[in-house]
Amino acid sequence: MNQLPPNWISKVLGRICPAHMCDEIEGDLFEYYAELCEKKNRRYANRKAFVFLILSAPGLIVKRKYHPPNSIDMLKNYLLIAIRNIRRQLGYSTINVVGLAIGLACCIFIGVYVVQELSFDKFHKQAEAIFRVNISYETAGASGKSYTTPTALLPSLRRDNSKVATGVRVFNVSMFSPVVVQKENTKYQEERFLYADSSFFDVFSFEMLAGDPAKALAAPRSVILTASSAKKYFNDEDPLGQVIKVDGDDYSITGVLSDVPDNSHMKFDFLASFSSLRASQRETWWSANYATYLVLTDPDLAKEVESDIHDLYVKNLGDQLGDVKMGFDLMPLTDIHLRSDIPSEMQPQSDIRYIYIISAVGLLILIIACINYMNLATARSAERAREVGMRKVLGALRKQVFYQFMGESIIITTLSLIIAMVMVSIFLGPFNHLTGKQLVFQDILSGPVIIGLLIIAVFVSFFAGAYPAISLSSYAPGQVLKGSFKRSVQGSWMRKVLVGVQFSISIFLIIGTLVIYKQLQFMRNKKLGYTTENVLILPTDNVVNQNFDRIKTQLERMEDVVSVSSASESPTDIGGGYALSVPGYVDEPMNVQAITVEKDFIETMNMEMLFGRDLTDADHKQATLEESSDRRFSFIVNQELTKTLMIAPEDIIGQQVNLNGRQGEIVGILNDFHFTSLHRKIGPLLLFIEPRQFNKIFIRIQPDDLQKTLLSIEDLWKQIVPDRPFVFDFMDDEYNAMYRNEMRLNQVFITFSILAILIACLGLFGLVSFSVEQRAKEIGVRKVLGASVASLFFLVSRDFSRLVLISFLVAGPLSYWLMTQWLNDFEYRTSVGFLPLVVAVSCAIVVAFLTVSYQSLKAANMNPAETLRSE
Structure with a gap:
């Protein structure tokens, strides 16, 4: 009698049973089936076998999914x-x-x-919807960009534009001069002081620790402190509701903020109400000193809002724009830190x-x-x-x-x-x-x-x-x-290619380091048209300006002081735009840069006059006449302005001009000097006297006894303006700060070039060691046959020396092209030249040679008896 179960039972069992258990389980099932057939019948045995499969299936399936123990x-x-x-x-x-x-x-x-x-400003809850209004302008004579806008822009958009949900104006007063903050006898000169509309916290998500964000900036002469500033002035005392003096005026503290995060493009220690500014009371379209941030109802509407802003300008300024072409760009908040190309940002970006x-x-x-x-x-x-x-x-x-x-x-x-x-x-x-x-x-x-x-x-x-x-x-x-x-020829060839890649990368980094350093040296040594050495810069305010004549007179009596003057801005970075009209030469106003200075500014900065005369006391008196109709200004222009106007130097002296409503004549021509970064070309510039419009004092001193001179100047400062802290910078430090990004990039290249060479040499050392081990018998045989140490050294090291030279042939041209592209970002630049290429390949060869030398000499001096003993 056939006592085997039906075929379908074996097939199902094979499907669900783990492979390593299938034979054993199938054998047990067949024995059990035969016993049931003997005791009962096949029908009963089939039923029992079916029940066995149903009950066993889950466990068997789970075990099948597990990896076998082996x-x-x-x-x-x-x-x-x-x-x-x-x-x-x-x-x-x-x-x-x-x-x-x-x-x-x-x-x-x-x-x-x-x-x-990349995380800059992304901590704000509405970051994706916040935009800053940037303005660009272009005339026949110049072009430029700015993030500052007039006071009237935001109110007009709020009233008439449904695409703008809200917005805020921010004024960086520290851009012009530091603010003196005083609490009883504690007094500091603060350089991170902002004014903002009461809607500031409707736009930004800075964390408020104390005070009501909705009301903190509502009243005039209200101010919010960061936690660090509160600690600085009040220690553990509660600052809320207390009063501090800001440039002599009483301000009530209405809030305390957490310190501004490092990844914010807007850094500040004090935030005062915009209504504290007199200028905020007037909605004007000409005075553009305020950053305007908008929150749009839909970020995709940015282009439409740009067009609306342009229409507003045309509507409110009309013919006053002349041939000035205005452009408007809504820059996403999260792009400002890395993608802004505006020369003078609120903070260095x-x-x-x-x-x-x-x-x-x-x-x-x-x-x-x-x-x-x-x-x-x-x-x-x-x-x-x-x-x-x-x-x-x-x-x-x-x-x-x-x-x-x-x-x-x-x-x-x-x-x-x-x-x-x-x-x-x-x-x-x-x-x-x-x-x-x-x-x-x-x-x-x-x-x-x-x-x-x-x-x-x-x-x-x-x-x-x-x-x-x-x-x-x-x-x-x-x-x-x-x-x-046998060893693969292809594998050996591949290893050589990879070593070549390593040294190509190392050579590229060395060349990059040398070119960046060369450009930095070029910028340091470039003749700027004025001196940056031994020049002190002291920030001023209204109180200091009122006492400037006395300060200057006393300073000039010091034997270590060469010259003293003042100006609205530092010559290292002159910003802002003015409209210049020149009757008979320019039909419409052209955009130029200008700086207000005191007499002796050109002497203090060691600038070169080419034609005409310097500014004098008479020019100062003429610019201070009470009746504006009688007030006249004397202007000194740079060479670039004469080239732009296409006027001969001898013809421009005495030329009548109008600069933003200031009537006067050109009295002198100054040799061009770099008044902004070397990334940008020198543009048209005017210098003129306008009393009480100075933000910086410049003092050129003798370098003999710097410490003594500084102490003497500080003593004098405390005698004349005791309420103002003595704070100063050196002009060469200010100039170097303009190229902070390039300096850091150079340091990064130097550091990582060294590390790249170190890693490559580690690998090369390992490969040479292994090569020596593998060729030990060959070296032993050659030495027995009379090979010299020098020839054995050359045998081991020549392949690697060739690789370095081949790497240079690959990396050299590519590095030359890439660094030329980087240099093209500078209007005034050095060239890549061949010296960085020669130095880079020489460094690579020397380093590789020293790396290979130890193992090569060790192999060349090896006792052949030890390597050939087994033979």
């Missing part, structure tokens, strides 16, 4: 083998781990920096191009570190070949061997990441000094950075481990175990 054992074995290989080859493993750790640390530093730069450059540098260094791992892993392939062959003979699939070597890569990367985090915690302070940031270790533990680290770790593990894993898992076990395995 897979877990295999993973444990892979891990054990990986750790054993790392310990066995400790030298090479150390090179891999240290190189990757340095590369990862660089990436972490740069990643945190980039995340922080960065540049998105530098973010791209620094990010690329970090990626290049990480690539160099990954190449080290790839090269050393594939170079040691012969040592691992028998292991791979044995695994394949014992049944390992290629993918399993691939996973094994990828596992080793993951372990190396994990160790490197841990060491990199330790490096970051140690060197975070120097990195902050390098970049001007105030990052803390907690910033690295933020969500975006952690996600970025995980992505980088996965990328490094795969990028560094994929090529060695693919290469090693491809070996044929038959050839390996028979001893007929």
Whole structure:
């Protein structure tokens, strides 16, 4: 009698049963089925077998989804083998781990920096809907951009434009002169003082610690302090409701804010009510000194609002615009820090191009570190070949061997990441000094950075481990175990290419460093048309201006003081625009730059007069006449203005002009000087006297005894204006601050160039060491046959020297082109030249030579008896 179960039971069992358990379960089921047939009948046995399948199916299906025990054992074995290989080859493993750790640390530093730069102003709740109004202008003579707008713009938009939900005007009074804040006997000169409309907190989301945001800026002479300022003036005392003096006027403290975040383009310590300003009472379309921020009902309506603003200007100014072409741009709040190209921002901003450059540098260094791992892993392939062959003979699939070597890569990367985090915690302070940031270790533990680290770790593990894993898992076990395995020519060629890539990157970074340094030196040594050395700059206000004649007279009596004057702005960065009319030469007003100065300004700045005369006391008196109809101004112009107007220098002296309503004549021509960054071309400029319009005092001193001179000037200051703190800057520091971004970029390039070369040399040292090990017998035979130490040294090192030269041929032209593009951003610039290229390749050759020398000399001096003993 047939006592086997139906075929469908065997098929179902085969489908749901784990492969390694199927035979055993099927055998047990057949025995059980036969017993049931003997005791009862086949029908009963079928029913019982069916119930058995139903009850067993869930458990069998679950077990089928689990990896069999031998897979877990295999993973444990892979891990054990990986750790054993790392310990066995400790030298090479150390090179891999240290190189990757340095590369990862660089990436972490740069990643945190980039995340922080990209996060500017995104903490505001309405950040995506907030825009700032920027204005551009263009005339026959000049063009420019500004973020300042007239007082009338925002009220007009609020009344008549439904696309604008709300907005705020902000006035940076510190842009003109510092503000003196006094609380009883505590007095400081504050340089971060803003005025803003009462709608400020309807636009921005700065955290209010005390006070009502809706009312804090409503009343005139109200002021909000940041937490640090409150601590500075009141210690632990509650400042709310108390009174401080601001430039001599009483202001009531109506609120306390958390300190402004570092990632805000708008930095301030004091925020006063806009209604405190006299100018705020008048809605005018000419006085453009205020930043206007708008919250749009829909961010997509920005272009339409720009058009509406243009219409408002045309409507309210009409023919007064003349041939001045006005443009309006609503810049997203989150773009201001990195994408603004306005010369004089509220605070110094960065540049998105530098973010791209620094990010690329970090990626290049990480690539160099990954190449080290790839090269050393594939170079040691012969040592691992028998292991791979044995695994394949014992049944390992290629993918399993691939996973094994990828596992080793993951372990190396994990160790490197841990060491990199330790490096970051140690060197975070120097990195902050390098970049001007105030990052803390907690910033690295933020969500975006952690996600970025995980992505980088996965990328490094795969990028560094994929090529060695693919290469090693491809070996044929038959050839390996028979001893007929030979090194791949393609693999050797690939390693040379990767070493070449490393040194190409290193040479590029060296060239970049040298070119940036060369441009910085060019800017430092460029003849600006005035002196920046030994010039003190003292900020002024109304009280100081009223006492300026007395201060100047007393200062000029000091033997160490060369000259004294004052002006509305520093000659390093003259902003603002004026409308100039020249009858008979310019039909419509042209836009120019202008600066109000006192007499002796040209002498103090050591500028060069080309034609005409300097400004005098008579010009000062003429500009101060009470009747405006009798008031006349004398103007000195630069060469560029005469070129723009196409008037001969001898013809322009005595020419009648009108500058924003100021009638007068040109009395002198000044040699062109750089009154803004070297990124921009020198434009038309006028100098004239307008009393009480000065924000800075300039004192040129002898450099002999600087400390003594400063103490004498401070004593004099305290005698004449005791209520004003003595605060000063040096003009050369102010000039250098204009190129802070370039200086930091140069420091970043220097630092990472050194690290890139260090990582590349670590890899090169490992490859040379391995090459010497593999060629030990060849070197021994050559030495027995009479080869000299010099010839053996050349034998070992020549291939690597060639690689450096080939790397230069690749990196040199590319670096030359890229750095030329960077220099094109400067109107006045140096050239790349050939010196940076020569220095870069020389450095690379010397460093590579020194790296190779130790192992090469060691191999050349090796005793051949030790290497040939087995032969």
